[in-house]
Amino acid sequence: MLELDAVTAGYDQRAPVLRDITLSVAPGESVGLLGPSGCGKSTLARVAALLHRPDGGRVVIDGERAGGWRHRAPRAQRTAFGVVFQQPRLSADPRLRLADLVAEPLRANGRSGEVTDTVRELTERVGLGPELLGRRPHEVSDGQLQRACLARALVLRPRWLVCDEMTAMLDASTTAALVAVVEEYRRESGAGLLAVGHDRVLLERWCDRTVHWSELAA
Numbered sequence: 001m002l003e004l005d006a007v008t009a010g011y012d013q014r015a016p017v018l019r020d021i022t023l024s025v026a027p028g029e030s031v032g033l034l035g036p037s038g039c040g041k042s043t044l045a046r047v048a049a050l051l052h053r054p055d056g057g058r059v060v061i062d063g064e065r066a067g068g069w070r071h072r073a074p075r076a077q078r079t080a081f082g083v084v085f086q087q088p089r090l091s092a093d094p095r096l097r098l099a100d101l102v103a104e105p106l107r108a109n110g111r112s113g114e115v116t117d118t119v120r121e122l123t124e125r126v127g128l129g130p131e132l133l134g135r136r137p138h139e140v141s142d143g144q145l146q147r148a149c150l151a152r153a154l155v156l157r158p159r160w161l162v163c164d165e166m167t168a169m170l171d172a173s174t175t176a177a178l179v180a181v182v183e184e185y186r187r188e189s190g191a192g193l194l195a196v197g198h199d200r201v202l203l204e205r206w207c208d209r210t211v212h213w214s215e216l217a218a
Contacts, residue, residue: 001026002048002160002192007057009047016055017043021216023194027159030186030193032203035213041196042086045164048194049081062159079109082153082191086165088145092137098148099123099133105155122151126181143174150178154185161186163195167202179206 002025010016017040025031035041046052047059053069060066067074085091092101102122103115123133126147137145146166153161161182167175183206186193197203203210 001060001062002194003058003060004044004048005058005060007044007047007054007059009043009052009054009056013055018047018054020057022057023048023211023216025160025192025194027192028186028190029209030183030195030207032207032210033194033196033213033216034198034200034203034210036198039213041213042164045083045162045194045196049083049160049162050078051083075109079105079156080159081162082156082158082160083162084146084150084153084164084166086168088142088149088169089137091149092145094137097134097136098128098140098145101137101148102151102155105152109156118155119151122154123148125154125184126151127177142169143171146170146174146178150181154181157189159189159191161191161193163193165197166195167199168197175202 004021004023007018007021008016009018021044033041033044043052047054050059050066050069050073058065061077061080067077096104099119102119106112106115106118128144128147128151132140132144163182167178182193185191195203195207
């Protein structure tokens with residue numbers, strides 16, 4: 001279970017973005033978090049994925065309280081999450097070729113021996129042809145780069161996926177393709193999913209249940 005219990009967080013303790021927010025995601029469950037731009041959804045997603053330290057409350061992953069944040073989180077907890085952000089050009093190192101972008105988490109965790117086979121499998125899964133893998137982010141489209149970012153999020157086979165407006169910048173066909181990849185992975189792995197967005201139709205079709213921000217902030 002992924003649990004956010006009475007979380008308060010923000011970027012200025014005098015004006016928190018989140019106040020006493022509680023949300024849970026069960027293993028294998030997909031939860032859509034729906035709300036308008038600027039309400040705090042992305043901050044909550046970052047707290048859930050151990051990327052932003054809350055000012056109050058707690059995050060519990062598989063029965064254990066979060067032991068740190070960002071690079072200081074215990075490796076077992078940090079690598080339990082795969083995260084895809086809204087703007088791939090802000091989350092991808094512009095110096096890396098796409099193959100290296102996907103492989104980066106493996107190398108960072110001492111698993112370089114798995115790179116060739118794993119990168120090939122995942123890039124095929126997300127629909128990236130081999131002719132694109134040698135290109136850098138500025139040489140591919142937003143949709144192609146987001147495919148690479150999704151492959152990178154899956155490369156360590158996480159138990160939890162956090163997709164923060166993953167499809168907001170994509171056309172309908174690319175959106176459908178990436179959602180299908182996430183769902184296939186979730187079915188085969190039993191991973192839980194927190195999908196953040198403002199597209200009610202998409203989230204209600206995609207997720208097992210949808211929670212509106214107003215329900216959390218009430």
